[in-house]
Amino acid sequence: MQELLARGVVKQETVSAIQDPKRLTNGEAYMLIRDGVANYAGKTYE
Numbered sequence: 001m002q003e004l005l006a007r008g009v010v011k012q013e014t015v016s017a018i019q020d021p022k023r024l025t026n027g028e029a030y031m032l033i034r035d036g037v038a039n040y041a042g043k044t045y046e
Helices: 004-005 012-017 026-042
Strands: none
Touching: 012 026
């Protein structure tokens, strides 16, 4: 997770919102995917 954060793939606010990294909720997984898509494809979902 820290490597993705350092590369700018995920936002700090997304990482901070994850309560238990070993047991992601659907919402937390969506936030990670959303950040990755925004980074690689330049597409932003609200």
